[in-house]
Amino acid sequence: MKKLNTILFALFFLSSFTFMYSRPWRPDQIPNGQKFSCSNCHINPQGGGPRNKFGQAVEQLVAPGSTQEFWSPALAQIDSDGDDVTNGQELGDPNGTWKAGQQNPGDFNLVTNPGDPNSVPTEVADNNSLMPAAFRLYNNYPNPFNPSTNISFEIPQSGNVSLTIFNSLGQVVKTLVGDELSPGKHNFVWNGTDDANNNVASGVYLYKLTAGTFTRTMRMVLLK
Numbered sequence: 598m599k600k601l602n603t604i605l606f607a608l609f610f611l612s613s614f615t616f617m618y619s620r621p622w623r624p625d626q627i628p629n630g631q632k633f634s635c636s637n638c639h640i641n642p643q644g645g646g647p648r649n650k651f652g653q654a655v656e657q658l659v660a661p662g663s664t665q666e667f668w669s670p671a672l673a674q675i676d677s678d679g680d681d682v683t684n685g686q687e688l689g690d691p692n693g694t695w696k697a698g699q700q701n702p703g704d705f706n707l708v709t710n711p712g713d714p715n716s717v718p719t720e721v722a723d724n725n726s727l728m729p730a731a732f733r734l735y736n737n738y739p740n741p742f743n744p745s746t747n748i749s750f751e752i753p754q755s756g757n758v759s760l761t762i763f764n765s766l767g768q769v770v771k772t773l774v775g776d777e778l779s780p781g782k783h784n785f786v787w788n789g790t791d792d793a794n795n796n797v798a799s800g801v802y803l804y805k806l807t808a809g810t811f812t813r814t815m816r817m818v819l820l821k
Contacts, residue, residue, distance in 0.1 A: 629703065748773065
């Protein structure tokens with residue numbers, strides 16, 4: 598019995614040490630991450646337990662317990678918490694070019710939490726100064742993907758917008774958007790189904806954005 602208690606204590610100590618070790622370095626891998634520390638990724642501000650939407654996106658990019666770098670332009674361009682502001686804009690690095698170990702970008706006082714929809718930059722709440730100045734289609738994330746991927750784009754003015762998925766033969770697979778949209782950033786999720794809601798096969802697919810005179814097509818890969 599004494600031996601069993603010793604083993605259980607050792608396992609508890611090891612897991613506690615691993616958790617304590619994992620907490621300090623993760624916020625250091627996102628720009629200005631120390632402002633909100635563990636609550637950048639977790640519902641519990643002390644860390645551990647359920648992850649918020651931003652934390653779930655990070656979880657897809659790193660192996661459990663890994664210290665690999667994950668901040669990137671693709672992650673920066675996503676609006677994880679659905680507050681109409683990208684992760685990069687919230688963390689002071691809208692283009693996702695910051696690297697771990699570099700000086701934090703932007704104004705630390707204006708940094709908001711990419712995992713909290715109630716945490717929004719003041720300039721967005723006051724005067725919507727982050728309104729896009731041009732049309733832009735972002736790389737989908739994740740890519741390759743399974744079972745779904747996010748497709749984001751920006752439009753500087755309202756108008757009819759079409760976002761369509763094609764297969765490698767140029768055949769229409771899915772129409773994600775075919776409507777008039779307001780100016781700003783928009784994000785849509787493709788779950789790997791066609792217009793009849795049938796699952797499509799693995800392979801290379803194209804997504805095309807048409808808004809006014811702007812047209813752009815990009816590639817993505819579905820892996821199953």
